[in-house]
Amino acid sequence: MNKWWIAAVVVLTLLTAAFSFRQIFGRASASCRTLAKVCEEAGFKRGEEADNRIFREQCMIPILRTGAFNGQTLDAKVVAACRSQLEKKKARAR
Numbered sequence: 001m002n003k004w005w006i007a008a009v010v011v012l013t014l015l016t017a018a019f020s021f022r023q024i025f026g027r028a029s030a031s032c033r034t035l036a037k038v039c040e041e042a043g044f045k046r047g048e049e050a051d052n053r054i055f056r057e058q059c060m061i062p063i064l065r066t067g068a069f070n071g072q073t074l075d076a077k078v079v080a081a082c083r084s085q086l087e088k089k090k091a092r093a094r
Contacts, residue, residue: 031081035063035074042070 039059040046046055063069064086067079 029082029085031078032085034078035060035082038063038069038072038074 036046036055039055042059044055044059045051059069063074064079064083067074067076
């Protein structure tokens with residue numbers, strides 16, 4: 001009986017650690033999700049590699065550089081927060 005309890009605790013601990021890791025490192029920030037939503041509303045789609053590349057190069061990167069897209073100026077704080085999040089993600093990847 002003790003072996004089952006130990007196994008259950010180990011499994012739950014590993015699941016909790018995996019979930020926490022995803023929460024901290026694997027999710028886009030709310031600000032980046034806001035910018036992605038603007039791109040999706042403009043007709044860009046994500047999914048396949050080619051779509052993702054077009055999404056990034058023709059929508060997300062221009063927004064991050066200028067703070068505007070399709071004549072719509074976005075909140076500077078949201079753009080700066082997303083840019084900061086992406087820079088931190090790049091730094092962790094190195």
